[in-house]
Amino acid sequence: MQDTAAPNQGMDIQRILQLLPHRYPFLLVDRVVECVSGSHIKAYKNITFNEPFFQGHFPGAPIMPGVLILEALAQTGGLLAVSGMESLDDKLFLFTGLDGVKFRRQVVPGDRLDLECCNLRMKLKLCKMEARAFVDGKLAAEAQITAAIGDRPKS
Numbered sequence: 001m002q003d004t005a006a007p008n009q010g011m012d013i014q015r016i017l018q019l020l021p022h023r024y025p026f027l028l029v030d031r032v033v034e035c036v037s038g039s040h041i042k043a044y045k046n047i048t049f050n051e052p053f054f055q056g057h058f059p060g061a062p063i064m065p066g067v068l069i070l071e072a073l074a075q076t077g078g079l080l081a082v083s084g085m086e087s088l089d090d091k092l093f094l095f096t097g098l099d100g101v102k103f104r105r106q107v108v109p110g111d112r113l114d115l116e117c118c119n120l121r122m123k124l125k126l127c128k129m130e131a132r133a134f135v136d137g138k139l140a141a142e143a144q145i146t147a148a149i150g151d152r153p154k155s
Contacts (some may be wrong), residue, residue, distance in 0.1 A: 016082035037084035
């Protein structure tokens, strides 16, 4: 397996785990189907009834919280941002802002949440991305995400 994403390269869960610090139950990307470093990424999250957040959101009417849809998009954007980097051992991808957030439809158990991010601007360690989440080809959420690549705190 290559260390950096080549054009149109997907990523399985093992590669995602190498690139993101998130772990269960907070890892919200199951697979990357396409990644063009510096340009765009397409990924997905399978939404199952066993997700821990469905216990309380909402009993009898399970709906994926909007903030977790945004987190899934941010993790997807993080994968895009770090896909071309040589070493990630001492780096973290950190949210710095959200603009134009809109939720268009509910995400429920059994859905496949398709996640797409496109780079709008990348300068030094700052990036701005257009992010969209879809279910069955229909827009579920959208936002502009701004983020920074920062140093991981020493432990």
